[in-house]
Amino acid sequence: MNLELSPQDIEFRDELREVFLGKIPEDVRTRSALGRTTREDIVTTQRILNEHGLAVPHWPVAWGGKDWTPTQSHIYTTELQRAAVPPPLAFNVSMVGPIIAEFGSEEQKKKFLPATANLDIWWSQGFSEPEAGSDLAGLKTTARRDGDDYIVNGQKTWTTLGQYGDWMFLLARTDPEARKQQGISFLLLDLDTPGIERRPIRLIDGGYEVNEFFFDNVRVPAQNLVGAENKGWTYAKFLLGNERNSIAQTGTAQRLFADLVRYAESRHVGVAALADDPDFRSRLYAVKLRLLALEATELRVTGASENGQPSPASSLLKLEGTRALQELSALRLQAAGSDALLVADDESALDPAIPAASALASEHYLNLRKLSIFGGSNEIQRGVIAKTILGL
Numbered sequence: 445m446n447l448e449l450s451p452q453d454i455e456f457r458d459e460l461r462e463v464f465l466g467k468i469p470e471d472v473r474t475r476s477a478l479g480r481t482t483r484e485d486i487v488t489t490q491r492i493l494n495e496h497g498l499a500v501p502h503w504p505v506a507w508g509g510k511d512w513t514p515t516q517s518h519i520y521t522t523e524l525q526r527a528a529v530p531p532p533l534a535f536n537v538s539m540v541g542p543i544i545a546e547f548g549s550e551e552q553k554k555k556f557l558p559a560t561a562n563l564d565i566w567w568s569q570g571f572s573e574p575e576a577g578s579d580l581a582g583l584k585t586t587a588r589r590d591g592d593d594y595i596v597n598g599q600k601t602w603t604t605l606g607q608y609g610d611w612m613f614l615l616a617r618t619d620p621e622a623r624k625q626q627g628i629s630f631l632l633l634d635l636d637t638p639g640i641e642r643r644p645i646r647l648i649d650g651g652y653e654v655n656e657f658f659f660d661n662v663r664v665p666a667q668n669l670v671g672a673e674n675k676g677w678t679y680a681k682f683l684l685g686n687e688r689n690s691i692a693q694t695g696t697a698q699r700l701f702a703d704l705v706r707y708a709e710s711r712h713v714g715v716a717a718l719a720d721d722p723d724f725r726s727r728l729y730a731v732k733l734r735l736l737a738l739e740a741t742e743l744r745v746t747g748a749s750e751n752g753q754p755s756p757a758s759s760l761l762k763l764e765g766t767r768a769l770q771e772l773s774a775l776r777l778q779a780a781g782s783d784a785l786l787v788a789d790d791e792s793a794l795d796p797a798i799p800a801a802s803a804l805a806s807e808h809y810l811n812l813r814k815l816s817i818f819g820g821s822n823e824i825q826r827g828v829i830a831k832t833i834l835g836l
Contacts, residue, residue: 525695568609
């Protein structure tokens, strides 16, 4: 699907490109395209975007947001991803920021929102637990009220980029007697608080991007409760709708598809280019059709959202977006062939005789297996789609 842009939207798109391509350092975008973005790259990029008013466009205008049309929002996301610009940190801008803006106290908004937009605070997500991942309502971490504090005990796991976290937004059970979807509260936790231990988890691709956290009688000021006690499940559903939209990464998938076409044209099987192999070409353009449908779905989800409430169709967007990215990574792995046997710890370890896209193919393929699970597993999303969209 190609958008028919108005002259105003074309001007808007070109203004965004001036920032994305002209203000974000080229070396940062190169590392991003290779999947080698560093912590410093994320911080640098978000602060540049914030300086130009582009870090948190979907927030309320009073806190740095933009009163954009759905088409403009779509253009922003797509152009950001096509330019391989590291996106603003999702934990800040798509998760905790909108929650605080919507449900937080005025004091919380003033304290946290400017620092969250500028990445002066790096937020971590404290949702999943060893026995409560896709079914978050089964969480067991507790927060017991004790005077002016909550005392938190329990464990969180699969905390992405938690090694960098300054604060955590945490779901904890404040009423153990309530049914499991009830009795959960949403807390903001300073990760320098005594009683917190964080441990890294090494992944199948050799990387280290997730962590587990342990809480032993951690005191959290009651003023760090967001919204009402025992209403955290409502806020979590609001947050996860935003997360699923961002996981789709339509623009990223379109850029990866274009890169893969060029790559397949340069790789040869015998005397013929891989791009001309009938089986490979059939799989490649099946993904192209999926991306066209995905873009149309993204526009529908964006347009259907009212008053900041994510559309139920965000589950469909998450499901199909992750499937497209995984299929692209599988095709890249096939195209790389034996060159994909190299898994480099860093860019300097790459064999200069082997293109980086080949050397990193297996690493990317393995890493993207996680997309089926986080943000709500794809099995859970199918259940949501059946209930909220199909009415089954």
